[in-house]
Amino acid sequence: MRKAASRVATVLLLxxxxxxxxxxxxSDVVGHWSAAFLTALEARGIVSGDRSGxxxxxxxxxxxxxxxxxxxxxxxxxxxxxxxxxxxxxxxVPQGHPDLGYVELxxxxxxxxxxxxxxxxxxxxxxxxxxxVLLVRAAGLEQRAAVLHAARLSYRDAGQIPAWAxxxxxxxxEAGLIAGDDQGFFRPAATVTRAEGAVLVARLLDRKxxxxxxxxxxxxxxxxxxxxxxxxxxxxxxxxxxxxDAAVLRGGRRVSPPALRVPDQVWLILNGAGRVRFxxxxxxxxxxxxxxxxxxxxxxxxxxxxxxxxxxxxPGALTFVNGRPAALADALGDGPTYLALDALTGAIRYVDAxxxxxxxxxxLVEDDRIWLEDGEEFTSYDLAEGAIVVLDGQPVGPYAISExxxxxxxxxxxGRITYVEIVR
Numbered sequence: 001m002r003k004a005a006s007r008v009a010t011v012l013l014l015x016x017x018x019x020x021x022x023x024x025x026x027s028d029v030v031g032h033w034s035a036a037f038l039t040a041l042e043a044r045g046i047v048s049g050d051r052s053g054x055x056x057x058x059x060x061x062x063x064x065x066x067x068x069x070x071x072x073x074x075x076x077x078x079x080x081x082x083x084x085x086x087x088x089x090x091x092x093v094p095q096g097h098p099d100l101g102y103v104e105l106x107x108x109x110x111x112x113x114x115x116x117x118x119x120x121x122x123x124x125x126x127x128x129x130x131x132x133v134l135l136v137r138a139a140g141l142e143q144r145a146a147v148l149h150a151a152r153l154s155y156r157d158a159g160q161i162p163a164w165a166x167x168x169x170x171x172x173x174e175a176g177l178i179a180g181d182d183q184g185f186f187r188p189a190a191t192v193t194r195a196e197g198a199v200l201v202a203r204l205l206d207r208k209x210x211x212x213x214x215x216x217x218x219x220x221x222x223x224x225x226x227x228x229x230x231x232x233x234x235x236x237x238x239x240x241x242x243x244x245d246a247a248v249l250r251g252g253r254r255v256s257p258p259a260l261r262v263p264d265q266v267w268l269i270l271n272g273a274g275r276v277r278f279x280x281x282x283x284x285x286x287x288x289x290x291x292x293x294x295x296x297x298x299x300x301x302x303x304x305x306x307x308x309x310x311x312x313x314x315p316g317a318l319t320f321v322n323g324r325p326a327a328l329a330d331a332l333g334d335g336p337t338y339l340a341l342d343a344l345t346g347a348i349r350y351v352d353a354x355x356x357x358x359x360x361x362x363x364l365v366e367d368d369r370i371w372l373e374d375g376e377e378f379t380s381y382d383l384a385e386g387a388i389v390v391l392d393g394q395p396v397g398p399y400a401i402s403e404x405x406x407x408x409x410x411x412x413x414x415g416r417i418t419y420v421e422i423v424r
Contacts, residue, residue, distance in 0.1 A: 025039070025042070025053070025247065026038055026039070026042060026047075026048075026049045026053060026054065026055040027049065027052065027053035027054055028049075028053075028054040028055055028056065028057065029055055029057055029195075030254070032057050032195065033195070034057055034195035034196075034198060034199055035249075035252060035253070035254075036249050036252040036253075036280060037195075037198055037199050037202050038055060038057065038195065038198055039247050039249065039254075039278065040202075040269060040278055040280065041073075041198055041201070041202070043247060043269045043277050043278035044073075044269060045072070045077075046069060046072050046073050046198075046201065047069065047198060055194065055195075056194060057193060057194050057195035057198075058193050058194070058195065059193065059194050060125035060126075060191045060192070060193065060194070061125065061126050061131070061191075061192045061193060061194045061196065061197040062122060062123050062124060062125055062126070063112070063120065063121050063122055063123075063124050063126055064093070064097075064099040064102070064103060064120075064122035064123065065099075065194065065197070066126060066131065066134065066197055067099060067102040067103045067105075067106040067112065067122075068080075068099055068102040069197060069198065069201050070106070070111065070134075070138055070201060070204075071102045071105045071106055071109075072102070073201045073204070073205055074109075074138070074205075076105050076109070079101075079105055080101035080102045080104070080105045081101055082101070083100075083101045083104045083105065084100055084101035086100075086101075086104060088100060089103075089104060089107060089114070089120075090103065090114050090118060090119055090120035090122075091117075091118045091119055092119045092120055092121065092122060093120050093122050097122065099122060103120055103122060110137065111134060111137045111138050112134055112137070125191045125192070126191070126192045126197070127188060127189050127190060127191060127192065128178075128186065128187055128188050128189070128190050128192055129161060129162055129165040129168075129169070129188035129189065130165075131192050131197065131200065132165060132168045132169050132172050132178055132188075133164070133165055133168040135168075135172055135177055135178065135200055135204060136168040136171050136172050136177075138204055139172075139175065139177060139204055139207055139208070141168075141171045141172070141175060144167075144171040144174070144175075145167035145168045145170070145171040146167055147167070148166070148167045148170035148171055148174070149163075149166060149167035150166070150167075151166060151167065151170035153166065153169060153170060153173075153186070154184075155180050155184060155185060155186040156180075156183070156184040156185050157185045157186055157187065157188070158186070160186075160188055160189065161186060161188045162188065165188060169186065169188070175207060176203065176207075177200065177203045177204060177207065178200065178203075212267040212268050212269055213268055213269055213270045214230055214232075214238055214240065214267075214268040214270070215230070215232070215265075215266065215267045215268065216230045216231050216232040216233060216238075216265070216266065216316075216349075217230065217231045217263045217264070217265060217266075217318060217340070217349050217350055218230060218260060218261070218262050218263060218264040218265075218266050218281070219231045219237065219262060219263065219318065220262065221260050221261070221262060223256075223257045223258040223260065225241075226241055226242035226246070226257055227239065227240070227241045227242070228240055228241075228260070230266060230268065231316055231318065232316055233314040233315065233316050233342070233347075233349065234314075234315050234316045235315060235316025236316065240268060240270075240275075240276050241275050241276065242257060242275065242276050242279070243271050243273070243275035243276060243277045245277060246275075246276055246277050246278065246279065247277065247278050247279070248260065248279045248281070249278075249279065249280045249281065250280075250281045250282075251281075251282065252280075259281070260279065260281055263318065263340050263349070263350040264281040264282070264283055265281065265282050265283065265284070265340070265342065265343050265349065266279055266280065266281045267279070267280045282343045283340065283343075284340070284341045284342075284343045284346075285338065285339060285340050285341065286301065286303060286338075286339045286341060287303070287304055287336070287337070287338055287339075288301045288302055288303050288304065288336075288337040288338075288339060289302045289303070289304060289334065289335070289336065289337070290302045290332075290333055290334035290335055290337060291331055291332050291333070291337055291351075291353070292332060292333075293332060294310045297312055297313055297315070298310050298311060298312050298313065299311060299313055299328075299332070299348070301337075301339065301348075302334075311339075311341070311346060311347060311348050312345070312346075312347040312348070313328060313347065313348045313351075314342065314347050314348065314349045316349075317347075317348055317349050317350060317351060318349070318350050318351070319331050319350075319351040319353075320351065320352045320353070321353045321354075321355055322353075322354060322355060322356075322388065322410040322418065322419035323388035323390060323395070323419050324388070324419075326353075328351065330353075330355075331351050331353040331355075333355060335353060335354050335355045335356060336353070336354045336408070336421070337351065337352070337353045337354070338351070338352040338353070338393070339351055339352075354408055354410075354419070354421050355410060356408035356409055356410055356419075356421065357409060357410055357411045358372065358379075358381075358408075358409050358411070359406070359407065359408040359409065360372035360373060360374055360406070360407070361373050361404065361405070361406055361407075362401060362402065362403050362404060362405045362406075362407055363378055363403065364378075364403060365398075365401050365402065365403060368382055368383040368398070369381065369382050369383070370383070370401060370407070370409075370417065370420075372407070372409075381409060381411070381415065381416070381417050382415075382416050382417065383398060383416065383417045383420075384412055384414075384416035384417055384418050386418075387416075387417050387418055387419065387420065388418070388419045388420070389401065389419075389420040389422065390419075390420065390421050390422065391422040391424070392424075396422075398420075400422060401420060401422060405422050405423070405424060406422075406423045406424075407420050407421060407422055407423065408420070408421040408423070
């Protein structure tokens with residue numbers, strides 16, 4: 001039986017505007033903690049590099065740069081371009097300023113205000129407290145922030161958070177948009193980097209439901225043709241093909257298309273021609289000893305170690321029993337059960353159960369017949385036509401069965417083998 005290998009997934013982002021130009025790929029974000037986020041943003045035309053292809057992820061984020069990111073991310077990039085030549089509202093963002101249109105749209109959308117003296121401060125770096133207030137406005141959480149204006153924050157430096165930002169920090173943390181560092185500090189006066197600002201845009205868009213064009217379980221993929229099929233959480237299947245310049249990431253790192261495999265969980269961004277220009281793949285799985293019904297679309301999972309867990313099952317979850325498509329009800333009961341989980345919700349999206357009738361050590365393989373040893377007794381079983389043989393989670397031929405292997409066998413009504421799971 002396969003061994004489970006869990007990975008913690010990071011949520012990426014989707015934006016509404018779809019650029020049609022080829023991706024240049026940011027040259028200075030390889031290996032950076034934000035690389036996957038920034039690559040996805042670039043695929044959507046939200047961020048780009050300078051003339052040398054650099055993004056400068058660790059540089060301070062300015063107010064004008066934030067205006068460009070958030071306005072474009074919310075789908076108002078074309079509107080910003082139309083007002084680029086409008087009369088300047090702010091004294092320090094005159095006509096001809098490259099970000100004038102974005103600053104104007106930010107003001108018109110009610111997401112930012114200037115200073116009382118008529119300035120906007122386009123080149124001023126944003127602090128975490130300042131950006132949190134702007135983020136809360138963009139998320140439509142101002143009323144919630146007002147309710148939480150006197151909240152008791154648990155950060156170790158909560159006393160340093162300005163009173164005007166307390167409600168926003170509380171609301172943003174509650175919504176999962178921002179958090180403290182791994183030492184428990186919020187650091188309200190710290191300057192926000194360009195990478196941090198981009199990640200906050202991602203979280204905001206996630207909250208607004210502006211995720212990827214398509215996400216779900218990869219149920220088929222041909223790396224030679226760059227074509228595959230994604231099944232959504234509700235069971236809808238969508239074919240796709242990779243663009244020539246597609247960026248494929250796995251666990252946040254760039255990989256080649258062959259690294260995609262069934263049943264990965266994938267998030268896709270399309271280009272203007274409908275081809276996939278960005279793929280992020282993650283995998284979270286679990287090996288269990290059986291499933292029992294728990295009602296309301298849930299099952300009780302009995303893991304190999306630890307206490308039983310109750311997990312939801314996606315309506316469109318794929319279920320296989322002994323290598324063949326089956327109903328979830330057929331996968332209930334005791335026996336090795338391989339589960340793939342949704343990286344965000346923990347719900348079950350793929351079930352592969354072995355419900356064996358007999359098991360034991362192979363004493364002899366003779367043409368289409370297998371002899372199992374049980375103490376001093378030997379029992380023979382014939383392979384049915386079309387029998388499925390699995391080794392390390394991959395289908396193999398009957399030739400892979402060797403003397404000494406431990407096998408689990410599923411039998412048909414005539415006692416013939418329909419499924420073999422080889423355990424080595």
